[in-house]
Amino acid sequence: MEANRLFSRLGRIFALAAIMSAAFPVAGLAQEKIVSGIIKDKATGKPIDISSVSVTVYAFNTVSQAQDVANLMKSDANTFVVTHTGQAYPDRTGYYEIKVAPTGALLYVAEMADPVLEKVNERMEINVTLDVGLRITEAILTEERDEVAVLEARTEIVGNILSVSSSISLPSFTGRPDARLIVQPVLMDRATRDTLRYLRPMVVDGKEYTQTQKSRLNYQLSNDPLYKYLEEEQNLTEEKLTVPWSANIYVRDPNKEFLVLGLIQLEDYNWPFFYMEEYLASIRARRPLRFLKYDIAALDLDPDDYYVAPRREKMSSAGSVSLQFELNQASLSPNDTVGRHQLDSLKAAVMDIVNGEGTALQEFHIIGTASPEGRSESNAKLAKKRTEFALNEIISVLPKYNRDRIWSTAESVIRPWSDVAEMMEAEDSASVQAAEIRDIIARYPKDIDSQGLMIKRLPYYQEIKDKYLPRLRSVRYTLSYEVNRALTPQEILHRWKTDENYRSGRRSFTLHEYWQLFKLVKDETELDTLYHRAYRESKAQGRPWELAAGKLASSYLKKDIVDTTILSPFIDYTVHNTDVSITRMDGNGADIINPKALVYNQLVMFMKSLNFSRSSQLSQILPDTEELREAKSLAMCLGGYYKGGDTSEERERINGYFNTVCNISLWNKVVLCLARGLDEKVYNDEALRCIEELPDEEPKKYYFKAIALSRKGYDYLMESEGNLYKACKMDSSLIEIAKGDGDIREDSMEEVLKALEDPETGDMIYGFY
Amino acid sequence: MKMKRISFYAIVAVVLMLICGSREVCAQQLALGTDALMIGAMTPNATAELVTGEKTSLALSVAGNIKPWGMDFRSLGIRPEFKLWLSGRPMVREYIGVAGFLTSYDFSFGNKTRTGMAEGLGVTGGYLFRLTEHFCLELSGGVGMMYYSQKVYGKGDDYSQYFPGDEPARDNSSGVALVPLKCSVTFMWILR
Structure with a gap:
């Protein structure tokens, strides 16, 4: 059929x-x-x-x-x-x-x-x-209460706003014209029962109470500390009275569960004659967009849009050359081609600096070390001569103009025999021989010549002479120079790769160098380090850099890390546009307020941190383009702007957000139609139609169906419960969700829970659905 | 002498009321009113009431008349009253109080003329209806003990002739009586 x-x-x-x-x-x-x-x-x-x-x-x-x-x-x-x-x-x-x-x-x-x-x-x-005919609504049987009660409690969380409402029913002869009703709501954490904060109280006075209060306070009710909370449209009388109460509460974490406890007190002129504590909001909250699915990628920034001009800087360099001298002479051995070559290279490097564009040699120092064998006095003299030789070799090629302006020194040092002992121990584990040498040193502590004579007598002296002593002879140089030009990209990359001072962060790159590195470095981990350092250093200098912040935020978003402080210095909520250029006061360039990519990434960041109020605010700053439409619409819907509107323009805009998110996926269309369907029946019907197109193996299909059917009336209650039963059977995690969901009827939930405890009976009752 | 002593005690009582009543006051409420019943008896009167505490107030009424409704009657009196408002706030709903009075009178009834002074102390009670923010209606009554001292003599007689020679004219009648202290329908206006 x-x-x-x-x-x-x-x-x-x-x-x-x-x-x-x-x-x-x-x-x-x-x-x-x-x-x-x-x-x-x-x-x-x-x-x-x-x-x-x-x-x-x-x-x-x-x-x-x-x-x-x-x-x-x-x-x-x-x-x-x-x-x-x-x-x-x-x-x-x-x-x-x-x-x-x-x-x-x-x-x-x-x-x-x-x-x-x-x-x-x-x-x-x-x-x-x-003519839609006479609609027979549900018949409600009423009976007059004889106790104060809280009725029709309703809780809904949309975005970061917890909307709660209820009515306080006062039976006859509870209120009096000479009495005051005070309702003090308290927001609590449902899990821990901690008091989070006291909300705005509500006060309702009897007419006589107001009159006498005025005369007590010199006819200036503003002297009454509770006056600002007074509900002037209602008065307490001895008749029965229903006092509506509602609040819209901002909550930082909308995923938490909240309670609103009401402290209700009635007092006359003398004392409080009634007090009770009752929950003003339903423990079971509606979260209509709880199941909305979205995945918004961050916008990546193009470094070319954030070019930084390079800066000039000062540099230094150091190295060593290995020279072989004639025996007892301060001239190079004719066989020392390597030493000659090294000297020539050093000369060329120095000439490059001297002749280079924007470079100037400032200092040149040579330290020569000699080995300790032979007479120390003649050793010292020879070492000094050799060092001066090396220095002269280098600076002799310089023009006089530069020679006169360079600070140069030559120093010679004779290495002690203890260095030999250390080398033997460290490299060859010759601890016995090393100990013998140290013994000799200890016997002649200040007499290097005697030390040398005794060590010469050691049986392994030849090995010492061939293997260790040559290494104590060296010539080291340091030169300092100024580079008044920008480094090339290759130089920058080379510096990042090889200079430990820069890699470790002991020395900082300039913004231009970071800019180059962002483009040249390919490794993700290294890039994250660079983004972080560039952002931190620029922030420490008082001017956070947009590119570094945007890159860092984008990187964090890819890893699902949330930090809304990174981009906050770049967002001005009072400016309702992006990429607004403001000329600096000194006329030197312009600043860009609300860069589009940063605003967008911050919107995504706020959405991930569940701060939907802020994300919807940012959405209104972003331009309405095809690229941004989906993210903007999601932000607005999650912020609660998927329904309502006071003017036709507002309604049209809101419908635009609604339709855009619906078009993302069938799933989202179901969720949004259900959200709107509580107040607009046509959307509930549309949700039911779309639900049928969801895959049958998806448990939430039946959960959604249960909600939509429960709204259609008592005729559909059984079918609603059947679908809820099926959903909970397929996915047991939905049981806890349903227990706290204000969209699920409490009585239906009780029936389904009973059925779940006895699946055989449950299948018999609900198996048809 | 006795009369002076009694008058002295009455004044002390009034002062004591003022002292006891002048406790902490939220706002100095002040009201003025007049007793409609007395007006009906052609006796102009005025009442001033000052709130002296969270539940107390002090009222002072003055009334006097000359030949009301053509009767040979003259009187002038004051009546201080200290009220304790049981409702919890002054000048609304029910109260109980203590009142004193001091009055001089001179009237002729039948063939006798009576001239003298009366003073007394008694208890009062009443209920005040707040008709608007400022306008009130108080229904009250009271009963107390009165001491009077008067000259009673024939109408038209010269009283001094009752005391021949140099004997000073003195009151020839006194007594104590239980009397209604107050029976009022007072309209009051709360000034502030």
């Missing part, structure tokens, strides 16, 4: 689609225009109640099309309309807007009632009254 009904419906759909496509070429090619109006309920004379009646307005370019569809619908109320010309839904004030050809017609369809056709006839405003 289900299949027959389906085919019958499909047949009608195709028939209607055929009518549409056949008629289209003939359809009014006149420009469509917007028609608006108010839809009212004939029975009440008031705007149609969209929370209880689903109303759709269809546009047709010709009256005939509309008439055909109307006739079909009258013959079969299950007809499903497919039109390419457009459809619209009224809002809670009954207002609608739709585009239609001036010679076309509008068809107003309200659930099972006969459709109403209105010819446009060039009109721009068409108000319609629909």
Whole structure:
């Protein structure tokens, strides 16, 4: 039977689609225009109640099309309309807007009632009254309470706003004209029962209480500390009274569960005569967007957009050359080609600095070391001569002008025999021989010559002479020079790769060098280090750098790390645009306020940190482009802007966000339609339709269905419970979620829990669904 | 002498009331009123009431008349009253109080003329209706003990002739009586 009904419906759909496509070429090619109006309920004379009646307005370019569809619908109320010309839904004030050809017609369809056709006839405003029949609502049996109670508690979390509302019911003779009601709400953490903060209190006075209070306070009620919380529209009397209470509370972490405890007290002139504590908000909160799925990637910044000019700087260098001298001479051995080559290289390097553009040699120092064998006095003299030789070799090639302006020194040092002992011990583990040498040193502590004579007598002296003593002879140099030019990218990269001072962070790169490195370095870990250092160093200097901050934030977002402080210095919430250029006071360039990429990344950062208020704020700063539309719409919906609106422009904007997020995926469409469906029935129906297209193996499909069905009334309660049972059976994690979900009826939850405890019985009861 | 002593005690009582009543005051409420019943008896009167505490107030009434409704009657009196407001706030709902009075009178009834002074002390009680923020209606009554001392003589007589020679004229009648101290329908206006 289900299949027959389906085919019958499909047949009608195709028939209607055929009518549409056949008629289209003939359809009014006149420009469509917007028609608006108010839809009212004939029975009440008031705007149609969209929370209880689903109303759709269809546009047709010709009256005939509309008439055909109307006739079909009258013959079969299950007809499903497919039109390419457009459809619209009224809002809670009954207002609608739709585009239609001036010679076309509008068809107003309200659930099972006969459709109403209105010819446009060039009109721009068409108000319609629909007869939706007498709606029998749920019968509510009332009985007068004899106790103070909190009723209709409702809790909803959208974005970072916890919206709570309830009513405090005072039976007859509880309130008095000479009494005051004080309600002090307290926000608590549901898990720990900690008091988070005291909310704004509510005060309701009896008329006499107000009068006497005024006269007590010299007729200036502002002297009453509770006056600012007074509800002036209501007065306590001896009659029964229902006092509504509501609050919108900002919560930093919307995933937490909250309680609102109310301290309720009634007092007269003498003392409090009534006190109770009761929860003002339902423990079970609606979180309509809890299941929304989204994944927004960060925007990567292009370094070319943030070029930094290079700076000149000072540098230094050091090295050593290995020279072989003639025996007892201060000249190089003719066989020492290596030493000669090293000297020539050093000379060339020095000449490069002297002759280079923007470079100037400042200092040149040579330290020569000699080995300790032989007479120390003659050794010292020889070493000094050799060092001076090396120095002269180098600076002799310099022009006199530069020679006169360079600070140069030559120093010679004779290495002690203890260095030999250390080398033997460290490299060859010759600890015995090393100890012998140290013994000799200890015997002749200040007499190097005697030490040398004794060590010469050692049997392994030849080895010492061949292997260790030559290494004690060396010539080391240091030169300092100034480089007044920018380093090339290769020099910068080389510095990063090889200079431990720069790699470790002991020395800092300039911003230009960081800029180059961001482009040259490929390793992700190294790049993160560079981003972090560049950001930290620029921040320490008082001017955080946008590129470093943006790159760092982008890197964090890729790793799901949340830190909203990185980009906050670059965001000005008072400027409602991005990339605003402001010339500096000194006229030297301009600053960019709210760089688009940074604002976008910060929006993503706030969304990940569940601060939807801020993310929706940032969304309003970003321009409305195709690239950014999805993220903006998500931010706005998560911030609560998926429904409502006071003006038609606002409603249009909000509908835009709603539709964009719906178009991301079917799943999101279901979630958003369910969210909106509590107050607008048509969206609940749409959610039900979309739910059927979700995959059957997805447990949340049945969870969603349970919510949507429970809103349709008692007739669907069993089916709702069946779907909830199935969802919880498929995924047990949904049980805890459902227990705290205000969208699930409490009585249904109890029944399903019982069924889950006894699956055999549960399957029997709900197996059909 | 006795009369002077009694008058002295009455004044002391009033002062004591003032001292006891002048405790911490939230705001100095002050009201003025007049007793409609007395007005009906052609006796102009005025009452001033000052809130002296969270639950107390002090009222002072003055009334006097000359030949009301053509009767041979003259009087002038004051009546201080200390009120304790049981409702919890002054000048609303019920109260109990202590009042004194001091009055001089001179009237003729039948063939006798009576001239003298009376003073007394008693208890009062009442209920005040707040009609608007400033306007009130108080219904009250009281009873107390009165001491009087008067000259009683024949109407038209010269009283001094009752005392021949150099004997000073003195009151020839006194006594104590239980009397209604107060029976009022007072309209009051709270000034501040």
